[in-house]
Amino acid sequence: MKDFIALKLLDRFKGIFKKMGIDYHVMRRIVQIKLTMDGRRVPTIMNSSSKRKKNEENKDKNLFKTSLLIYFFIGIVFLPFILMGKNYIFQMSFVFGILIFLLMTTLISDFSSVFLDIRDKNIIFSKPVKNITLSGAKFIHILIYMISITFSLSALGLIASLIRHGVLFFLIFLIEIIFIDIFVVVLSALIYLFILRFFDGEKLKDIINYVQIILTITITVGYQFIGRIFNIVGYNVVYVPKWWQYFIIPMWFSAPFELINNGSTKIYFVILTALAIVIPIIAIIIYIKLLPTFEKNLQKLNNNYSQNKNQNYKFTNGISNLICSTKVEKTFFRFCLDMMKNERNFKLKVYPSLGFSIVLPFIFLFSYIRDEGFSTMASSKLYFTIYFCALMLPSVIMMIKYSEKYKGAWIYKVAPLAETSDIYKGTFKALIVKLILPIYFLECMIFIAIFGIRIIPDLILIFLIMLIYVVVCFSLFKKALPFSEAYGTGGQGEGMIIIPMMIILGVMALIHFFVTTIQYGVFIYIIIALLVNIFAWKKAFKIVL
């Protein structure tokens, strides 16, 4: 097994862990095992044995490295704030604010599983391993990831700070980053503790889902506003201390720069700096004190007694009777709804793209309003931005074939189903009713409010085009039955196909755009789209099992 560099670094702090009562050797071993397993996240079950050999060679390079590269480029955001000037308390507050937000959200959405892993419990706690040792291992495991993410994120900023503000600034920045990392991990652990204290595991998992959605939306919207913040902040704002600023965490961390680099000795900077040092330490102490309670409450995750509430079958039955023509279709409509509700991984992967499709149409509207004003927009053709809503379709359709419980898919082969039309029709209808219609309907309402009822025919047309788009996506993707493949086996190659898919959507939107210049053009297009739909939904899904 590989010995990781991070662990060798960790060895230097052996003494601290021992003092805390942690069995260092065991903790190190647990972290090592975890890191090894992370490198192998891609399951190899689907591959033939000859292929597996090859896979095992390059397995230890995981997808994590690619994401580090992405974080590196996100780090560009920090550059303007660092290069701007010497108004450190403002500049660095923004830097730390963004950094803490990004770290916190990635931690909660990507590494919650590590904190909340209870498979550990049976494997490791049946051995003579102390509570605090395992908790320490979890903490280090997460911290290793967080530190690599943080350094990718802030690499550009660190270099820039070294060049612009000198070595001392750079060093403070560096140390604070590590401090912030530990603080963020402890803080999220405390948040979990709090949630688990009052709610059960299911609720916590729901909350994690929501965080993901908020994360994507905030990043998208946030980028639109960064430019504007710039104008507001300006170069020569004089800092006026206010009492509430003692509660703004990023300000704590930016105060040392004023103190040391600008040579300021103002009392409020001293207090802020003290907070930056004292509060994280207190948080760590509380965390260690509460660890036993945390592990105990983690047991709640095991109690998945959450019974499905007596659901309203009448409603789903009514809809399925309305839009499904055969019995098998109805069955899969219902099946797909049930699976989507319970398949957490599906939600985790799909909801962010739903977030996008809610936000994207409005982003362009906002920047237009800023430049041109509201009244010119209302009479324009900018309602075409609602096409962005359809961008969620490829990823939704791509994800529907995956499941954590993909092994259950043998049932398709055993059941007397000759071909797949009804399976797919039922599934996609469920997708449309459950995910697409609600969002599209909401956006339509808002758009009608903005642009007036004149756009209703267009909106109907766009919906029909989205239905055609479902078929197009399906035909171009690798075909597999719904919920029948393991996550991560395909995926990678398919990501790129999204780009041609977007172009196809663009072409359909463009035709629509030209058609609006012809009289009755939209109505003719609607009829054509309707016919295409009837034909496509009849033919496209037929695959012999």
Added chain:
Amino acid sequence: MDFQEPIIEIKDLSMDYGGKVVLNNINLKVGKGEIIGYIGPNGAGKSTTVKIMLGLVNRYGGQVRILGKDISDGNVEYKRKIGYVPEVAEIYDNLSAKEYLTFVGELYGLGEEEIDNKAKKLMRMFEIGEVYNSRMTSYSKGMRQKVLIISSLLHNPDILFFDEPLSGLDANSVIVVKEILKQLALQGKTIFYSSHIMEVVEKISNRIVLIKNGRIVADGTFEQLKEKSKEGSLEEIFNNLTGFNNHKEIAEQFVAVVQGGQ
């Protein structure tokens, strides 16, 4: 009793999950070298008892002493003497058997080389030596079970908790494992064996404890139980003691429903 000190001593053990009583005043003393067949219907509380003894479940009522020490004091050292095969085969299956077993061994404080040697030999004896270095994702259920059994014995424990240890094993391996259990007991190891397969329990255990709804309803040797309930096989004793005598009617109704009747 002819042993100096009980290996396991359970006093008034009670447990409830959110108001639902799982264990109700369990009292049990287990001596050295005993093979306890721990049986009971689904949901009777067998696995919970074992998990409490392993410290996987806390917040129970009563007292559990293992090797003379109360386990609730947070000291985990007693686990060094315990080997555990869980009912649900949770395992880090994206590791190879070698990686997994050395890891587990080290958690028990053994040296890497020592474990490696031992594990390799044991794997070979279970006829899965050739996959020692392959990832366990490719293993069959029986192979994983064998790895679990090996992992529970690496550190030569004095007490064994085996929860359905034979599940997924083929008939030949079953014979081997049963024989291993017998010989381990002869070496003075205490074995706590839970299973639903009554024939096996009947054969290997020298004492049978039956629980139902979280209470012990029978405790004794097979012969004693036979006498008490006047039934021939453990299966029948089990049915008798758990108050289950309408299997015929249930089966009849079941088949009737399958065939579309009422």
